[in-house]
Amino acid sequence: MASSANPGLWSDLSDLSGKDACAALLKVNVDMFAAAPVRDRESIETFEALALGFLPKADRTTLVEIARILAPCPDTPPSVLDYLLQHVPEARSTILHHQPTPASSPDAMSLATPAGRVHLASRPRLDIATIERILVLREETSEDTLAANPAFPSSASAFRQLVRRAIERPALARILLQRTDLTAAHEACLYLATDGRRRRLIRERVAQTLAQATSLSFHLTEHDIAAFLAAAKGGDIAHFERLLSEAFGFPVSAEWHILQIGRHLLLALALKALGFSDKEAARIFLTLHPALSYPLSAIRELMHETREVSSAVALVLVEMILGVKALSGDGRAI
Numbered sequence: 001m002a003s004s005a006n007p008g009l010w011s012d013l014s015d016l017s018g019k020d021a022c023a024a025l026l027k028v029n030v031d032m033f034a035a036a037p038v039r040d041r042e043s044i045e046t047f048e049a050l051a052l053g054f055l056p057k058a059d060r061t062t063l064v065e066i067a068r069i070l071a072p073c074p075d076t077p078p079s080v081l082d083y084l085l086q087h088v089p090e091a092r093s094t095i096l097h098h099q100p101t102p103a104s105s106p107d108a109m110s111l112a113t114p115a116g117r118v119h120l121a122s123r124p125r126l127d128i129a130t131i132e133r134i135l136v137l138r139e140e141t142s143e144d145t146l147a148a149n150p151a152f153p154s155s156a157s158a159f160r161q162l163v164r165r166a167i168e169r170p171a172l173a174r175i176l177l178q179r180t181d182l183t184a185a186h187e188a189c190l191y192l193a194t195d196g197r198r199r200r201l202i203r204e205r206v207a208q209t210l211a212q213a214t215s216l217s218f219h220l221t222e223h224d225i226a227a228f229l230a231a232a233k234g235g236d237i238a239h240f241e242r243l244l245s246e247a248f249g250f251p252v253s254a255e256w257h258i259l260q261i262g263r264h265l266l267l268a269l270a271l272k273a274l275g276f277s278d279k280e281a282a283r284i285f286l287t288l289h290p291a292l293s294y295p296l297s298a299i300r301e302l303m304h305e306t307r308e309v310s311s312a313v314a315l316v317l318v319e320m321i322l323g324v325k326a327l328s329g330d331g332r333a334i
Helices: 019-033 039-057 061-072 080-087 090-095 114-121 128-135 140-148 157-168 170-175 182-189 197-210 223-234 236-250 265-276 280-289 297-307 309-322
Strands: none
Touching: 019 039, 019 061, 039 080, 061 080, 061 090, 061 280, 080 090, 080 128, 080 157, 114 140, 128 140, 140 157, 140 170, 140 280, 157 170, 157 182, 182 197, 182 280, 182 309, 197 309, 223 236, 223 280, 265 280, 265 297, 265 309, 280 297
C-alpha cells in the first residue's frame, strides 16, 4: 500500500474540541494529503470522506487556505474542489487556475470531437473542468455517458444540471434513475419518468424528509375553484396553467406543459397539492382536454395519483419538477 494510505495520515487530534478541533483536523490532513509522495485510491477516498465531513464546519479563512493547498494537487477529489468552488467565491480563481485548460491538457484532442467527449465522459476519474466542458455542449450521448458514470458524484453542482435536463429528456432520466446515489430531491425531480412502483418509493422517501418539517397548505375559495373549472370546461390550457401558477405563487414563467406526453401526472399532483377534492379533480380531467381522459386508463391513472399522494408530498414533487418554490413569485430556483 502506498505511504499516503498509512493510518498515521489521519492525525489524532482528539484532545481538541469545537470548531478549532475541526479546523485543526482538517488542516493537518489537507497538508499531509497534499504532501504525500504517492496517493492510492483508498487514501484518496478516505480523504474525500473526511474533507466533505469537515468542510462545512470550517471558517472562511480556513477554507481559503485549504483551497490554496489543494488546488495544485492533481489527486484532489473533484467533489472537494466543487464544494470549495460553491462556498468560497474568493478561492475560485485559485482553483480554476490549476485546472487543465484546453490548450495545455492532453485531453484537448478528445474534447474536440463527439467520440472523444464520450470517451472522456466514461473515464473512471473525472475532473470538474472536463465535466463542465462536456455539459456545456448539451450532447445527448455525452450526457447519457456521464449520467451512467459513478465517477460523476451526485454531490457535484454540475450533477444538478444533468438532473434538470433529464426532466425534459426521459431517456436521460431513466439512466439517472439506475444510480444508487440519488438524493430524495434528485428522485423527486425525476418523478414523472418513473413507473408506479418507483413513484410509490419516491413518495415514501419524500414523506420521510417532511416528517419534521412544516408544510404549506392552500385554501382555495369557491371563486378560485369555479375559475379553474370554467377554464377546464373551455379547454383553455394556457389560462388554466396561469391559474395554477397564481395559486401556487409561482412566477408566470413557470413551464407546466401539462399536456406534453409524460407530464399529465403533473396536473394530478398540482390539483392534490392545492386541495381539490377527487370529484373536482375528475371534472377537470374530463373537460380540460381529451388526452387526459381517453383512453379510460389515462384518467384512472390520474385519479389513482391524486388518491395515493398526500398534499404535502404532492407540493414538494411539483416544486422539484418545475424548479421553483411555492409563494416565491420571483422564479427562485431550487
